Amino acid sequence: MDLRLLRAFLAVADHRHYGAAAHQLSLTQPALTKQIQTLERQLGGHLFTRGRHGAALTDLGQSLLTDARDLVVRSDLLASRAVRFAQGTVGRLSVGFGLSSIELAPWSVAEFRRRWPDVSVTLDDMSSRAQIERIAAADLDVGFVRLPAGAGLQQYTLRQDRLAVAAPSAPAGELGAWLREHDLVRLHRDKGPGLAGHIDRFCAAQAATPGTVQVAHDLQTVLALVAAGVGPALVPASATRIAPSTVSVTPIDDPGASWDVGVVWNPEHCPPVVSNFLNVVVPGSVRAGQPSAVGNVRS
Amino acid sequence: MDLRLLRAFLAVADHRHYGAAAHQLSLTQPALTKQIQTLERQLGGHLFTRGRHGAALTDLGQSLLTDARDLVVRSDLLASRAVRFAQGTVGRLSVGFGLSSIELAPWSVAEFRRRWPDVSVTLDDMSSRAQIERIAAADLDVGFVRLPAGAGLQQYTLRQDRLAVAAPSAPAGELGAWLREHDLVRLHRDKGPGLAGHIDRFCAAQAATPGTVQVAHDLQTVLALVAAGVGPALVPASATRIAPSTVSVTPIDDPGASWDVGVVWNPEHCPPVVSNFLNVVVPGSVRAGQPSAVGNVRS
DNA sequence: GAGTTCTTATAACGTCAAGGAATGGACCTG
DNA sequence: CAGGTCCATTCCTTGACGTTATAAGAACTC
Numbered sequence: 001m002d003l004r005l006l007r008a009f010l011a012v013a014d015h016r017h018y019g020a021a022a023h024q025l026s027l028t029q030p031a032l033t034k035q036i037q038t039l040e041r042q043l044g045g046h047l048f049t050r051g052r053h054g055a056a057l058t059d060l061g062q063s064l065l066t067d068a069r070d071l072v073v074r075s076d077l078l079a080s081r082a083v084r085f086a087q088g089t090v091g092r093l094s095v096g097f098g099l100s101s102i103e104l105a106p107w108s109v110a111e112f113r114r115r116w117p118d119v120s121v122t123l124d125d126m127s128s129r130a131q132i133e134r135i136a137a138a139d140l141d142v143g144f145v146r147l148p149a150g151a152g153l154q155q156y157t158l159r160q161d162r163l164a165v166a167a168p169s170a171p172a173g174e175l176g177a178w179l180r181e182h183d184l185v186r187l188h189r190d191k192g193p194g195l196a197g198h199i200d201r202f203c204a205a206q207a208a209t210p211g212t213v214q215v216a217h218d219l220q221t222v223l224a225l226v227a228a229g230v231g232p233a234l235v236p237a238s239a240t241r242i243a244p245s246t247v248s249v250t251p252i253d254d255p256g257a258s259w260d261v262g263v264v265w266n267p268e269h270c271p272p273v274v275s276n277f278l279n280v281v282v283p284g285s286v287r288a289g290q291p292s293a294v295g296n297v298r299s
Numbered sequence: 300m301d302l303r304l305l306r307a308f309l310a311v312a313d314h315r316h317y318g319a320a321a322h323q324l325s326l327t328q329p330a331l332t333k334q335i336q337t338l339e340r341q342l343g344g345h346l347f348t349r350g351r352h353g354a355a356l357t358d359l360g361q362s363l364l365t366d367a368r369d370l371v372v373r374s375d376l377l378a379s380r381a382v383r384f385a386q387g388t389v390g391r392l393s394v395g396f397g398l399s400s401i402e403l404a405p406w407s408v409a410e411f412r413r414r415w416p417d418v419s420v421t422l423d424d425m426s427s428r429a430q431i432e433r434i435a436a437a438d439l440d441v442g443f444v445r446l447p448a449g450a451g452l453q454q455y456t457l458r459q460d461r462l463a464v465a466a467p468s469a470p471a472g473e474l475g476a477w478l479r480e481h482d483l484v485r486l487h488r489d490k491g492p493g494l495a496g497h498i499d500r501f502c503a504a505q506a507a508t509p510g511t512v513q514v515a516h517d518l519q520t521v522l523a524l525v526a527a528g529v530g531p532a533l534v535p536a537s538a539t540r541i542a543p544s545t546v547s548v549t550p551i552d553d554p555g556a557s558w559d560v561g562v563v564w565n566p567e568h569c570p571p572v573v574s575n576f577l578n579v580v581v582p583g584s585v586r587a588g589q590p591s592a593v594g595n596v597r598s
Numbered sequence: 599g600a601g602t603t604c605t606t607a608t609a610a611c612g613t614c615a616a617g618g619a620a621t622g623g624a625c626c627t628g
Numbered sequence: 629c630a631g632g633t634c635c636a637t638t639c640c641t642t643g644a645c646g647t648t649a650t651a652a653g654a655a656c657t658c
Contacts, residue, residue, distance in 0.1 A: 351655055352655095
C-alpha cells in the first residue's frame, strides 16, 4: 500500500477527471493513469469507471474512499508532528532546580513556556548533586546547579552566590573568631550536599569547626530556627528573600565563600527542546531550530 | 511520508539492530541504512543513536513509534479490506424477489450467506418489472423475476411457472367456457404487472374477458378471498404452498399459461459479489473469485 | 595496545520503475 | 465528418533503490 497511490486515487475521486487530478498532483495525465492502474492491479479490481464524463467511482472505489482519506490525513499529521518534534516546537522537557537557583529557574521556565507553548515542561526540585547525576544519565534534560558540574557535562555560569551569616543580629568582630564561638543550625546534608560541603570547607579555611545545634530539612525551616533563636546558620546569600524580617542576613565578603551558579546540560543528550530552552536562558548560546539537523528536508 | 520508510523504522525499532531488521524486511543492511537516513532527513532529526550495541531510539524516534505503528497497521487493514472487497469476500449485495420467486430467492440467499458470511445481503420485495428497472439502473444487484428481462440485461432461466385456477373446487368442463362464466379475484396490477398482463393475455387467448370481483394487494389475501367464496382467481402455480387447504389449486395445462422464471443481472454492473451470488444460484455460470480482475496482483 | 569482532556508514554500480512528451483511440458535439 | 474531450499507450530519460564490496568506529580479548 503506497500512500502516493492513495493520494492519486483521492485526487481522481475528488475531481472525477484525470487531467485536473494530475494537475493538482503536479503530474502529467499519463503518469496519473499509470498510478491508478497500478493501484487497481494491486487491489484486483477497478476503482473507476472511465467514460466520456470522466471517471466515476466503482463500488470498490467507494468502499475505499473514506478509509483512504483517513489514512492520508493521519500520515500527514504524523509527519507534521514528527517534524515539529524534531524542531523542538512540541515535546517534553524536564528541568531541575534547587537551593541554588530559587530565583533563576522559575523565570526561565516561564519565559520558555511563553515562547514554546506546546512543550510540556516538568520542574523537579532536587539538590545540585542529584541533578547532575540525572543529567549525566540523560534522565533530566537541564538543571540549575552549583558549579562546577563535572566532567562530560556542559555548563554556563549565570551568576555568583555566596555564603551569608543568618543570625538574630549581624555577627560582630572577626568572622573566624565568631564562627569558633557558635554552633550552627544546619540544613540536612542530603538536601544540599554541595552547600554543606562548601560550609565545611569555608569553616575549615577559617580555622573553625562549629558544631550543630539542630538539623532542618529545608532552608525555610533553617531560617525559622534562626529567627527562633536556636542558633545562627550559614546560608546562601540568595536566600535573603525568604528570610523572616527578624533574621539578619549578612553576606560574607570572602572569595572562599562564593561559588558559581549556572545551567548544566548533557551534550550527549541535547534534543531541540533542550537547545531551545538554553537559548531562552542564555540567548545565543546554542544555535536554535535545528541543532540535531541531519541535512536538508526535502519532502 | 512513505510507508516503506515507516516500516523500515519500525523494523529497526523492534530489533534495535540494522542487520536483523534488514533481514526481516528482505533487504540488505546498507539499503536499510539509507532508508532510515532518508526518513531522518525528511523529519529533520535523528531517530536512533547508533552504537556498538546497535540502534536505540532517540526521543524523536520514541515519539514517532506508536503513531507509526498505528499508521502501518491501518494501511495493512485498508489494503486487505480492499482486496477482499474486490474479491467479493466482503461487501454489500441487494437481491430482489417477488411473486415469481417466493421459493427460489430465500434458498439462494441463505446458501450465499453461508458461503460468503461477510457480505451483507439486502432482500427487497417488489414486482418483476420494478426489479428489472432498478437492475438496469444498477440500483439493484440481482433479481428473481418473470422472464424475459429485456434488452441490456442478462438472465438465466431457473424453472417454469404457470397459471393455476384457485377456487373452492376444481373447475369442471372446458376452461374457456368456465372463464367466460366467472369473474375473478385479482391481485392489484401494481403488485404484479407481469402476472396481470399474463392473465389478460391468457384469458384473451381463451376468448374470455372475466370481470373483477375484488382486488387484493397480496397473493395471500387473494387466496383468502377465494377461500371465503368471494370468487375464483388465477394465480401462479407456485402459490400452491401458501394456499389454504379449503382452496383447490388446479394448474392449467396450456403452453400459453406458462412462463419462465429466472435470475437477472446487469452485465454492466457485475462486481464480484454479484458473480459470487450467481455462482451460488447457478454453479459454474460465472467464473468466480476475480471477475473484474485487472491483471496480476503483485504487492 | 594490536588484533578481533561486533556494529553502522559509504562507494560504486546495475536495474527498474516513475514521469514526461507525443500519439492513439473512443466517444460526444456541432 | 471535423473538432474537441477524455483516457490509454508507447517510447524514452532519469533517478531512486537495492546489491556487493569496503570502510570506519567502538568495544572487547589476549
